[in-house]
Amino acid sequence: MNVADKKRLLREMLFARRFEERCYEAYVERKIGGFLHLYSGEEACAHGVLEAARPGDDYVITGYRDHIHAIKCGADPKKVMAELYGKETGSSKGRGGSMHIFDAEHHFMGGYALVGGPFPLAAGMAKAIKMKGTDQISICFLGDAANNQGTFHESLNMAKVWNLPVLYVCENNLYGIGTRIDRSTAVIDQYKRVSGYDIPSAQADGQDIEEVFKSAKKAVDHVRSGKGPYFLELMTYRYRGHSMSDSNAYRSRDEERMWSKRDPIIMLRDRLIEAGEISRDDYKAMDTEILDQIEDEIIAFAEASPEPRVEELEKYCLAENDPWVLGGGR
């Protein structure tokens, strides 16, 4: 990873942080409704892994903490914010919301809100890739708690049996909603669990983007070269509660302080400052620029966008004018 890449990634991650924190404010202002699961603290995972892959070309799928993955794949942040606002201009035309961001054009195949649901979908996309014979891969991001669902085991089994080009990325933030991993999960190290399926795996520091990139590169190369599935566990931490309705009372302040010292953005920033690649003023200027962009372009777009039309409530439920519904060729 060269210096220019690192600087760009610093900017992308800072953008992600500011985007999510602005979502928090918009939620408090009641501009965003429903559930809102923020990614703050975990930025190095999505950015490091997708930096090692081909976002926009490889197929990516994830759970409900999905805004940043979509944006890193190429989704327009304006449309993502408009979706959170429930507007017609949103990435899912206001029908999806925070947990269901989609951008098929950039091969971001969605956020899904049933824990573990994307595991088999990712394997299915990998099956289709394999049948089409391209060198794309399917990448599934999910948290550690999803691994206790049956879909995890069913999917890893099938992925191995059929040698599918799928990369499973476990963003291990140590909590399933409010339950700490050691209280819900028999084997704490998630990368060890997949040994039961004879799938190669690794664990890496999910806060250090260079470490994430390095381990993801190895994982992506493995999958893309036709060697079958791979499982990468990234150790990370979310700063906010599980969702906005979570007061976060189950975590100790000491634990939170400890993780905040390993902030992925600060770590990369300080490294670049130490190396003389950027100054503190450069960073501050970049931050101001990002905050302005979010306010002036992204929030303004979401605010000004129209609501979906009630007359179109039933649109998108079933395919429109599908000739085969009428018996096709007759």
Place this chain on the structure above:
Amino acid sequence: MAELMYWEAIRRAHDEEMERDPMVICMGEDIGVAGGTYKATKGLFEKYGPERVIDTPISENGYTGLGIGASFLGMRPIIEIMSVNFAWLAMDQLFNSAAKVRYMSGGQLTAPIVMRSAGGTAHQLGAQHSARMEKVFMGIAGLRVVTPSTPKQAYGLLKSAIRCNDPVYINEHELMYNMKGEVPDEEFFLPLEGSDVAREGRDVTLFGYNISVHWCLQAAETLSKQFGIEAEVIDLYALSPLDRAGIAASVRKTHRAIVVEEAEAPVGVGAEVMAIINEECFFELDAAPQRVSAVNVPIPYNHTLEKAAIPNPGDVVAAARKMLGR
């Protein structure tokens, strides 16, 4: 025109569509090397190979989800669930992913999968292999449900379902795979919406679907010959969406309705059809609509109890005679 068995008609549809379109694959337990529990995929493994005729592990939710994921990228998976009882395990993926993805993505992704499954009470298979679950599927927005009552329908509906861009659930019946019927030699497609008039009549409409169409036809024969009652039989081969206009048209003609279902009455096809009759043509009725349904119990193993749990043509005759006072 050839006479085919129900399973042969399904197999022919698979074969033709797989030959035409390399994106069509089929998957399920024992469908490949073993040729399918009900032979619906017999010989396809030899012809199309293991990449397209996929023997899955026994993990229904997992492989259903895999088929759905493949469909996002343009594949056309036909997912066989050996017995509908096991489809409960696949409901998360079918209902939460396939049925909702088009809507919640604002039309960006569709899941053009077909799920085929055998339902029904066969011969002493016990409670966990005798379910009738069509009523559960038909309550899900974003999912089409069809249920063929003849080999011809089994062929024509599967052909359309494979090409349709919506997820389609096809409800088959364990006792019907060896049923024979005429299927035209040339390729054809049946609509995924609507209903058929299986027998014309004027005195009462018997609504059936899948196997209960045959009970209705037998009952209509008896009613005509022995009691002078001319029953119309409507085959509701599409359960979702239901053919509101077709249901209302027949009731406007006969002014009486009996819905015959192998499943239990609560929240069932009969309940739905009766609601439609109320909404569409209540003032055309000369009698309160009736249901002939299963007793609301898990299906017992004992043969006598099993037979008593589900309706038969005699029950339909009795209901019609009572309704008409003859």
